[in-house]
Structure formats: C-alpha cells, structure tokens
Amino acid sequence: MSDLVEVLIIDHLTIKHAGEIFNPDLEIGDFMNFHSYLKECHMEIEEKILFPALKKGRWGDERWFFTKIDQLISDHRLIDSMVQNIVNWYRSGEMGMVIEHLPLYFNILVDHNNSEESYIFGRWKMISDDERFSAMNEARGVIKNFGLKRYLGITGLSEGAFMYMFGPEPAIEKQVA
Ligand SMILES: [Fe+2]
Ligand SMILES: [Fe+2]
Structure with a gap:
C-alpha cells in the first residue's frame, strides 16, 4: 500500500498536466468533469481525511500550522467559486472571459498545490502508521x-x-459492500 500523500502528489501531477493541455474551446462538460474530480475526490480527501488527521498532531507551532491549513481550505472555496463563474460565462457565450479565467484557475490551483507540498505534506510521515493506514482506506471510500x-x-x-x-x-x- 502506498502512502496517502503519495496519492495526492500524483493527483497534483495530474492537475498540473491537465492545466498545461487544457483547451479553452473544449466542451464545458469536460472541464466540469475535471472540477468534479478535483472537488469530490482530491479536495474531499484533503479536507475530510488529511487535514483533520494533521490537526490532531502536536507540532509546537499549531497556531501557524492550523492557520496554514485554514488558508488552504479557503483556497478550495475560492477555486470552486471560480468554476461557477467560468461556467456561467461559457453558457452566456462570453468566451473572452472563459479564455482569460481558465488559465487563472489552473495557476491558482498549481500554486495552491505547491503550498500543500511545501508546508503540509512533509508532516504526514510523522503521523502514526495506524492512522496513515486507515486514511488510505477512507480515501479509497471517497474515490x-x-x-x-x-x-x-x-x-x-x-x-x-x-x-x-x-x-x-x-x-x-x-x-x-
Ligand atoms: Fe488542496
Ligand atoms: Fe492538493
């Protein structure tokens, strides 16, 4: 079994790659499908499994660390709200706005993921083996x-x-099951 953070790092590569190849003229359904995966799998695993387990740890810098986690959760909300705007512009034929904001969506997302890798993920190795094992099983359930x-x-x-x-x-x- 791999480690949950390794799975999330693979997700981050998928997301980065999706941003590089994304075509603004695409069917909006493809974009919404991608965002559903981001929200319902990736962000869900981070918010419901990874972050709560990390918040149970004793780190010595909880104030800074928990604020960082809360900022990352706010990023999730911002990224999700951007999608609603992009979809609305697409539906009303404002393709200029779609073309402008799609790269922004991916840029914010990649920066956000880099922050997780720099400030959050490293601590996962200090979580107990039992907790990391059950986290993988919970993540499987989400997927x-x-x-x-x-x-x-x-x-x-x-x-x-x-x-x-x-x-x-x-x-x-x-x-x-
Ligand atoms: Fe995230
Ligand atoms: Fe992430």
Missing part, C-alpha cells in the same frame, strides 16, 4: 463514491496501479 472508473479516466491511472497503491480492501469493508 469509490466518486466512481473508480471515472477517477481512473481523469487521472490516467490504470486499475493495476490503483490496486498496487491502495492494496486489497479490508475484509470488513467487503462485508459492508
């Missing part, structure tokens, strides 16, 4: 809720790579 095929389609990961990273499902989850 399955989103739809594994859809997740693989957007990230470009093969099913084999996903299985390698996440390992076999715990027996208890299988019983519930």
